[in-house]
Amino acid sequence: MDKNQVLLNQMHKYFSRAATNQNRDVVISSGKGSYVYDANGKQYIDLLSSATTANVGHCNPHVVHAIQKQAAKLLDYTPVYFANTTEVNLMPKLLKTIPMHGPLELSWGTSGSESDDSIIKFARGYTRRPYVISYDGSCHGSDYGGASATGEVDQVRNIGPLLPGIIKVPYPAPWLKLKGETEDQFVDRLFNEFLMPFENYVPADETAVIMVEPIQGDGGIIKAPEKYLQKVYHFAHQHGILFAVDEINQGLGRSGTWWSIQHFHNIEPDILVTGKALASGLPLSATIGKKAIMESLVFPEDAFTTAGNPVVAAACSATLDVIQQEHLVTRSKKMGPFAKKFFDEEASKYPFIGDVRMYGLNGGIDVVKPGTKKFDPKLAEKICDLLVKNGVIMTTTNFSVLRFQPPLVIKKSTLSKAFIIIDHVFKEINQHYI
Ligand SMILES: Cc1ncc(COP(=O)(O)O)c(C=O)c1O
Structure with a gap:
């Protein structure tokens, strides 16, 4: 009996699409x-890390031990009414990793979406300005704040009207670069597009915050050019607009730095949000900001009963x-080039592999129609189907980009094993599906 199938039948009966x-x-x-292992006991190499929640590996023994110990001591006492020891001790430890100066404060959430929503609340509260700028192709979650800031149409189908006052600008994605355009020309053109709303219908002095993923995760693992982000950052400061970074996908070592904003020089965010791998996948997120910003709202504007409970705090x-x-x-940073070299070699062997981007153990590999730069989402799905059948878990992001985000503890030998399987699948695709 296929236990997977029995469970899936049950899932499809009860779980919302x-x-x-x-x-x-x-x-x-x-x-x-x-x-990871499926219900039939089959083994898979996980190159997705449960959508980047398993940066320290699945069931990391230190994390499991901390959870077990804390669970036996106190499951929950809500920080909304009484601080708990574990959660309070965690705060300075987490803040020490944050690349922001001056007194900082934080507010816990239970999901990335919730903390992205909090960016909007704190930014509006502090600046007393209504408008929010976010990016095409971004992912900021599934609650109304997060979905309204997200730049993907499927996130908001049939649920409008969304939160008002959120304006999207184009993210400087590599595929927007025109033929023959230099990097500087590209940056100038995209920055002009960024300025367009401000010149036409959004007063800069009524804008609260610019929300950005310095490296877009679900957008396809694409990094904004340094010069572009510098221009946006300076524009924000010139106009008293807060600069907020979403590190939910790319933080905690994923991109080869603690936080992806550290790929950029002298950019210090006003607000930073993190989640996903923060508590190894247990429901914890954090909105971290300059003290004055975090003091601009009052209780209970950002209070959530179970956020920052002792068990998730111990896991964190x-x-x-x-x-x-x-x-x-450092491991993520050092092993990135090993993975990049492999996928670059595959790109030279197989015409359906396009651009390869890698920042730490964190890559986007474009699947394209051979001889073009056009995305081929169906082929990308087929590749993932075959990979999973052959024991490697990968999914697509932005429809046609293979998402490479293994646990940061992955052994080089395990990666090499995964690469042999990937090459085998690419060969099969080349022979039978091109
Ligand atoms: C950059 C980013 N922000 C926010 C979210 C939403 O996080 P959650 O699903 O934990 O609400 C995601 C989820 O993929 C994300 O990638």
Whole structure:
């Protein structure tokens, strides 16, 4: 009996299609390090890290131990009414990693969406300005604030009207670069497009915040050019607009730095949000900001009963320890080039592999129609189907980009094993589907 299929039949009967993109015959049953196992016991190398929640690996023993110990002591006492020891001890530890100066404060959430929503609240509260700028192709979550800031049409189908006053500008994605355009020309053109709303219908002095992923995750693992982000940052400061970075996908060592904004020189955000891998996938997120900003709202404007509960706080504390003690940021940075070299070689062998981007153990590999730069989402899905069948978990992002985000603890030998399987699948695709 195929246990996966039995469970999937049950899932499809009960689980809303709005909450899952599950389209493969696999039900995850357990995990260890960079491996997961399905309900039939089949092993997979996980190159997705549960959508970047498993940066320190599945069931990392330090994290599991911390959770078990805390669970036996106190499951919850809401920080809304009484501080709990674990959560309070965690605060300075997390803030120490944050690349922002001056007194900082934070507010806990239970999901990335919630903390992105909080950016909008704190920014409006502090500046007393209504408008928010976010980017095409961005992902900021599924609640009304997060969805309204997100730049993807499927996120907002049939649920409008959205939160008012959120304006989208084009993200400087590499595929927007014109033929023959230099990097400087590209940056100038995209920055002019950024300025357009301000010249036409959004007064800069009524704008509260610019929300940006310095490296877009779901947008295809694409990094904004340094010069572009510098221009946007200076524009924000000139006009008293807050600069907020969403590190939910790309933070915590994923991109080879603690936070992806550290790829950029002298850019210090006013607000930073993190989640996902923060507590190794347990529901914890944080909105971190300059003290004055975080003091601009009053209770209960950003209070959530279960946010920052002792168990997730213990998981977070242990996760931060593992990142530090196992030097996972450096590891991510050093192993990135190994992965980049592999995918570049594949791109030279197979005409359906386009651009390869890699920042740390964190890559976007474009799947294109051979001989063009045109995306081929169907082929990308087919590749992921075959990969999963062959024991490697990868998904697509931005429809036609293979998302490479393994646990940062993955062994080089395990990666090499995954690469052999990927090459085998690409060969099969080349022979039978091109
Ligand atoms: C950059 C970014 N922000 C926010 C979110 C939303 O996080 P969550 O699904 O935990 O609400 C995501 C989720 O993929 C994300 O990638």
